[in-house]
Amino acid sequence: MQVVVQTENLRxxxxxxxxxxxxxxxxxxxxxxxxxxxxxxxxxxxxxxxTAMKVLTGLCAPTSGSAWVLGQPVGNVxxxxxxxxxxxxxxxxxxxxxxxxxxxxxxxxxxxxxVLSKRVDELLELVGLTRQRRTRLQHFSKGMLQRIGxxxxxxxxxxxxxxxxxxxGLDPVGRREVxxxxxxxxxxxxxxxxxxxxxxxxxxxxxxxxILMEGxxxxxxxxxxxxxxxxxxxxxxxxxxxxxxxxxxxxRMAEKVVVMKNYLIAVLPDMASVDEILRLANVxxxxxxxxxxxxxxxxxxxxxxxxxxxxxxx
Ligand SMILES: Nc1ncnc2c1ncn2[C@@H]1O[C@H](COP(=O)(O)OP(=O)(O)OP(=O)(O)O)[C@@H](O)[C@H]1O
Ligand SMILES: [Mg+2]
Numbered sequence: 001m002q003v004v005v006q007t008e009n010l011r012x013x014x015x016x017x018x019x020x021x022x023x024x025x026x027x028x029x030x031x032x033x034x035x036x037x038x039x040x041x042x043x044x045x046x047x048x049x050x051t052a053m054k055v056l057t058g059l060c061a062p063t064s065g066s067a068w069v070l071g072q073p074v075g076n077v078x079x080x081x082x083x084x085x086x087x088x089x090x091x092x093x094x095x096x097x098x099x100x101x102x103x104x105x106x107x108x109x110x111x112x113x114x115v116l117s118k119r120v121d122e123l124l125e126l127v128g129l130t131r132q133r134r135t136r137l138q139h140f141s142k143g144m145l146q147r148i149g150x151x152x153x154x155x156x157x158x159x160x161x162x163x164x165x166x167x168x169g170l171d172p173v174g175r176r177e178v179x180x181x182x183x184x185x186x187x188x189x190x191x192x193x194x195x196x197x198x199x200x201x202x203x204x205x206x207x208x209x210x211i212l213m214e215g216x217x218x219x220x221x222x223x224x225x226x227x228x229x230x231x232x233x234x235x236x237x238x239x240x241x242x243x244x245x246x247x248x249x250x251x252r253m254a255e256k257v258v259v260m261k262n263y264l265i266a267v268l269p270d271m272a273s274v275d276e277i278l279r280l281a282n283v284x285x286x287x288x289x290x291x292x293x294x295x296x297x298x299x300x301x302x303x304x305x306x307x308x309x310x311x312x313x314x
């Protein structure tokens with residue numbers, strides 16, 4: 001597997017002005033992203049996500065440490081040709097139409113003629129803005145602007161796509177659209193590195209995630225491994241044919257019971273009580289409709305890591 005992004009002991013300090021010292025935005029950040037991965041960086045406000053991305057695009061030079069993209073040191077012009085970037089607060093020339101906007105960026109990469117027209121058509125299609133190609137950006141909704149911003153980041157057909165908070169400020173439909181675009185990029189074999197603090201979005205589409213806090217890497221790994229490292233917390237079972245007098249039997253074993261019209265849902269604390277419920281179901285003739293283990297979500301892992309970190313620095 002080819003390594004697309006590599007950072008080693010990245011440190012970034014900012015001067016806070018005369019006599020006010022320095023602040024550490026990145027502290028010893030070492031990570032690797034492999035070709036074809038969707039890699040998510042999670043972290044609260046001010047944890048260094050944008051700073052890390054700026055280092056990767058070559059917009060910011062780190063105080064110390066190193067970073068490579070596609071095997072070359074960041075900042076190299078040839079690297080920039082392989083990168084697409086959606087900044088956190090993109091600037092849009094609002095009098096341009098969607099199509100003009102993309103053509104403008106294509107020309108920055110010295111693309112023209114037929115290749116350019118074809119690329120613009122493809123990108124408008126990918127981000128679902130073909131019908132709005134002649135609409136000025138000033139009339140675009142936030143979700144549409146975010147999508148045209150992503151199209152802009154792809155104009156040079158980059159191998160690595162860096163997206164800083166691509167879902168922020170979007171409603172559930174807009175977020176889903178952006179998630180779908182990211183998954184399509186993965187299908188095309190691109191490597192996607194994005195920042196977010198919207199955990200469910202990250203959980204749904206990332207191959208691996210890194211959790212940043214005050215510039216430090218708290219945890220990194222496949223979502224399933226991070227989530228799986230915390231064992232099953234409870235099991236939800238749905239039972240049919242439990243008579244009203246038998247409900248109390250279930251209640252005695254469950255953390256919670258919700259009685260529906262034709263069935264009930266019981267949340268059981270562990271596998272031993274699941275075994276017991278199955279035994280009772282056999283005895284009483286209850287029918288098992290569904291059984292779902294409940295695992296910790298990425299949100300719980302995130303909060304747990306962040307609070308551990310707070311304890312450590314105290
Ligand atoms: N140019 C700068 N000068 C001084 N401090 C800066 C500069 N850029 C960033 N910082 C500081 O570095 C820290 C990390 O900022 P960064 O923008 O990388 O965080 P972030 O994780 O992207 O946050 P958010 O979720 O709010 O976008 C913050 O405390 C910020 O104030
Ligand atoms: Mg940011």
